[in-house]
Amino acid sequence: MTEINSVTTLTHDGDVAVITLNSPPVNALSGNVRQGLYDGFKAAGASDAKAIVLICEGRTFIAGADISEFGAAAGTPTASLFDVQDMMENAKVPVVAAIHGTALGGGLEVALCAHYRVAVPSARLGLPEVALGLLPGAGGTQRLPRVVGVETALEMMTSGRHVPAPEAAKLGLVDELAEEGKLKEAALAFANKCVAENKPLVKISENNTKLEAARGKPEIFAAFRKANARKFRGFAAPEANIKCIEAAVNSASFDEGLKAERKLFGELMMGSQSAAQRYYFFAERQAQKIPGIADDIPLRPIKKVGVIGAGTMGGGIAMNFANVGIPVVIVEQQQAPLDKGLATIRSNYERSRTAKPEETAKRISLITGSLSMEEAFADVDLVIEAVFERMDIKKDIFTKLDAICKPGAILATNTSGLNIDEIASVTKRPQDVIGLHFFSPANVMKLLEIVRADHTADDVIMTSMKLSKQIGKIAALVGVCPGFVGNRILGQRQREAQKLVLEGAMPWDVDRVLYDFGFPMGPFAMSDLAGLDIGWVKEKSNGETIRDVLCEADRRGQKTGAGYYDYDENRNAQPSAFTEKVIHDFIVKSGANPRKIDDEEILERCIYPMINEAVKILEEGKAIRASDIDVVWVNGYGWPVYRGGPMFYGDLIGGPAVVLKKMQEFEAKMGDQFKPAALLEKLVAEGKKFSDLKG
Ligand code: 3HC
Numbered sequence: 001m002t003e004i005n006s007v008t009t010l011t012h013d014g015d016v017a018v019i020t021l022n023s024p025p026v027n028a029l030s031g032n033v034r035q036g037l038y039d040g041f042k043a044a045g046a047s048d049a050k051a052i053v054l055i056c057e058g059r060t061f062i063a064g065a066d067i068s069e070f071g072a073a074a075g076t077p078t079a080s081l082f083d084v085q086d087m088m089e090n091a092k093v094p095v096v097a098a099i100h101g102t103a104l105g106g107g108l109e110v111a112l113c114a115h116y117r118v119a120v121p122s123a124r125l126g127l128p129e130v131a132l133g134l135l136p137g138a139g140g141t142q143r144l145p146r147v148v149g150v151e152t153a154l155e156m157m158t159s160g161r162h163v164p165a166p167e168a169a170k171l172g173l174v175d176e177l178a179e180e181g182k183l184k185e186a187a188l189a190f191a192n193k194c195v196a197e198n199k200p201l202v203k204i205s206e207n208n209t210k211l212e213a214a215r216g217k218p219e220i221f222a223a224f225r226k227a228n229a230r231k232f233r234g235f236a237a238p239e240a241n242i243k244c245i246e247a248a249v250n251s252a253s254f255d256e257g258l259k260a261e262r263k264l265f266g267e268l269m270m271g272s273q274s275a276a277q278r279y280y281f282f283a284e285r286q287a288q289k290i291p292g293i294a295d296d297i298p299l300r301p302i303k304k305v306g307v308i309g310a311g312t313m314g315g316g317i318a319m320n321f322a323n324v325g326i327p328v329v330i331v332e333q334q335q336a337p338l339d340k341g342l343a344t345i346r347s348n349y350e351r352s353r354t355a356k357p358e359e360t361a362k363r364i365s366l367i368t369g370s371l372s373m374e375e376a377f378a379d380v381d382l383v384i385e386a387v388f389e390r391m392d393i394k395k396d397i398f399t400k401l402d403a404i405c406k407p408g409a410i411l412a413t414n415t416s417g418l419n420i421d422e423i424a425s426v427t428k429r430p431q432d433v434i435g436l437h438f439f440s441p442a443n444v445m446k447l448l449e450i451v452r453a454d455h456t457a458d459d460v461i462m463t464s465m466k467l468s469k470q471i472g473k474i475a476a477l478v479g480v481c482p483g484f485v486g487n488r489i490l491g492q493r494q495r496e497a498q499k500l501v502l503e504g505a506m507p508w509d510v511d512r513v514l515y516d517f518g519f520p521m522g523p524f525a526m527s528d529l530a531g532l533d534i535g536w537v538k539e540k541s542n543g544e545t546i547r548d549v550l551c552e553a554d555r556r557g558q559k560t561g562a563g564y565y566d567y568d569e570n571r572n573a574q575p576s577a578f579t580e581k582v583i584h585d586f587i588v589k590s591g592a593n594p595r596k597i598d599d600e601e602i603l604e605r606c607i608y609p610m611i612n613e614a615v616k617i618l619e620e621g622k623a624i625r626a627s628d629i630d631v632v633w634v635n636g637y638g639w640p641v642y643r644g645g646p647m648f649y650g651d652l653i654g655g656p657a658v659v660l661k662k663m664q665e666f667e668a669k670m671g672d673q674f675k676p677a678a679l680l681e682k683l684v685a686e687g688k689k690f691s692d693l694k695g
Contacts, residue, residue: 002043005666008036010043016191017049018184021056026063029106033062033079036080037110041087041095049095051191054114055184060101061123062110067278068131070269081106081138083115089203094194098187099123099174102162109138112147115202116175116194118187119165125173128160130237132281133274133642137265142246142257143204147172147581154224158238205254214249221246234518234640236273240264272652276644279691280634283627283645287476288465291624291695299463300408302326305377305624306383308397310341313414314386316442319345320471322366323443329368329376338369348443376406382648384436386414394418395426402427410460412436417483420453429456434464437484438473439636447636448473449484474632479622486632488617489646492609495673497523501546501583504594505602507564508575510643512604518640525573528563532556549582608662611650611690612677618693619679625695647690656683656690 002010007023019040023033037054044052056062065081078626088095088110097103097114103125111117111125119125127136127144136142136157145153148171156163168174178186193199214220221242232238241452247260268274272655289295294487305321310332317540318328332338345367349360370376377383383405385397394413401411411433413423424433435451448468452461461477468475497510511522532547533556541548550556550563555578557563558571565573614629623629630645643649650659660681666674683690 004040004043005032005036007032008040010040012047012049013188014192015050015195016188017044017047017052018188019044019052019054020495021054021062022058024058025100026060027056027058027266028063029081029108029110030066030069031075033066033603034084034329035078037084038087041084041091045087045091048092048415050195051096052091053096053184053187053191054088054110055098055187056100059102061099061103062107063102064105064107064128065138067281069276070276070278074215081109084112085139089115089205089631091115091201091499094191094199094201096187096191096194098178098183099125099165100183102126104162105129105136106138109136109140109143112140112143112204112506116199117173117188118176118178118183119168119179120176120180120183120189121165122180123168123174124162124163125165125168126160126162127157127589128162130158130241131160131277133235133237133271133277134268135241135244135261135265137261137269139205139258139261141241141261142248142254145214145245145248146204146207146210149247150212150220150249150621151224153368154221154242157241157245158228203360211249235642236271237268237277240268258276273642276642276648276652279627279644279648280630280641282476283631283648286625287474287628287631288469290461290465290477293462295462297459297462299466300381300410301409302381302463302467304380306331306373306380307386308373308383309386310338311386312344313438313440313442314384315345315348316440316444317384317414317438318367319348319363319443320438320473322363324471325362325366327366327368329370329380331370331373331376333371335371338371342367342369342488373400374404375402377409379406380409382410382412384412384414386438389415389418391418391422394423398423398433399426402429408432410434410463412464414438420480421455421670424453424455431457432460434460435480435484436464437486439486445636447486447632448470448475449486449632449636450475450477451480452477453480474631474635476628477624478628478632479620481617481620485614485617485623485629486636489610489613489629489633490637492613493606494523496605496609498546500597500602500605502587502590503592503597504587505597506575506580508585509597509599510572510602510606513599514606516599517603517607518643520638524564528557528565528567528573530557531559532563546579546582546586550579553578555579559658604662605666607646607649608659608666609674611659612644612663612674612680614646614650615656615677615680615683615690615693619677625688626690626693628695632639650690656680656688660684 004010009020021027095114096116096118097111099119100123105112105128108125108127127140129136165174169177176190228587244261244264248257250659251257305326305328307318307328307330310330314330318330321328346364349364383401387393413435416437422437424430433453434456437449440445450464465475483491501507501509507524511525514522533551534553542551543549554560555562558567561567564579566576567573594655617623627645633639633645634641639645660676663674663676
């Protein structure tokens, strides 16, 4: 065995040279890896090997370029990815890439420079650069459409989808599927076959057949852009990916296409969107790390889960566990709501069709119902309460759980803002009590706020964090405070949105500004969608707020055809003269003078107080680090990921000094609600950024 460098070895197996990479955790293409590959291929080429296999140790094949290198200062000069690719593609003997785990981004781009690819069925291949606000910058945009065709390349590159190996084999991306666990043997056998059969050294870059099929058909691109306009709104990267495939089709040569790719890659890399999306990639992973708790702390096994409440929330929560094979028992007080809840779960599964019918049936069978907590919860490892938001009801439930559940069971509440310490205080085991705040619809929304109460044990926190990953959620650990992190910050935006309307902006002005910023919808459109009458009681309504008056006029949102907006039969919203009059009457009654409010003020009034509140949350220790707040807002509240989150955005627009100045201005004009956080002033005094708040 020859040690090429610290992450690369070269061995020989008969006539085949085997280059093995071992750079945990994901064999990303850092400088060291590129140099190892370059030197490895050079040495293999100079040996008497008749074929070369590239294989990786650890959990995966190369998962892409090393994202942490992007935007960082250049280190010691090493071989570039292009040097490595040239060496592979122009090797004089067949090169076979042996793929397990994931071949993503630069990893797939390397594999596409091998003459052949062998993969185990569990492997996944893709070009996910778009999710980082980028495009494949090592020839992937030019090679992928040459293999899979233009339409499939458009879909794969703009979605970033990880394609399972069996599908990749059908697409021609993989030449042979190996038996699981026998990758090396299969790759060696394939390499020997190449030699024995004198198979050609296939260079993808030289095969234009699939591109020619799309030449002179701009309608392919026009139709793709049109069909995806909504999905791509606001993002720069999807369009740049499309342009690269257009360049592949229309360029006179592979090299000309590569030039277009390089140019567009450089533009994206320099832009703020990719910076935000790359930051966000690491923010999500950082959020899983809890200072003071070892990552390998022994976890509590979760083999069976209980849920209290068969409503929309309880049902959605239950589905998350059934989806990963964990049995769930739901408890309700009455048979009718229990039956209704279970029926809703069944129909959700049947409608969503995300799994094969037999898998769907299995998931449904894992969710059972009961009317008795005593019977249902004696053996559960985790119970999640998802009932009405009233402290007395929650306390009553937790008193019972304390008496029923086995020692060590985790007792969780899905409260969206009640004091969990108070809930825990009725039990004799506050160390087992935690908040698991799911977002509605709980089977769809990615965010999970995990709420640490005063006495919550470390292993309960870590078990919850790991469990969240198992059920496909993105978790952030937060502390007990009204509204926790997400809703507490949302409260600022809601308050300002309402106030702006009473000062002269129309709901559709506020909504438009926030929609253009990148949110999926503004607060008023959101209220109409959710129903204006949530929490509204007809008998107690006395026209005190705009919402009261709208509900009294039976304008309760989309479901009644009118709310803040008027809706046509297809639920298309139109500004409403009725709402405008209601607002006008309120302003007149208050004696205020409506004024013209420009878009800039609307945005600043909605966003700056959110950033200020986020800083207060950090000051109080209710979130660990600034980036956790961004994780909450991107995942749970539709903050556009290409703006990173409120904290990243705060730095992008100039940092704490800019936000402080604006808050001081607002405070002077409009009072205490805009009082800057003390920590904001401290950051400015110390010349720090929001991203310096790292916990
Ligand atoms: N660069 C640097 N670090 C990476 C990385 C990468 N490409 N991919 C993963 N990591 C790190 C993560 O930050 C994490 O580090 P941590 O343990 O310190 O938090 C560790 O590897 C493990 O990652 P995950 O927690 O995400 O592990 P999973 O097993 O859940 O997922 C994965 C593995 C599917 C490979 C996932 O990490 C992933 O999607 N990675 C990114 C893949 C990607 O986007 N590749 C394209 C990069 S851009 C590119 O190649 C440009 C080229 O065209 C020139």
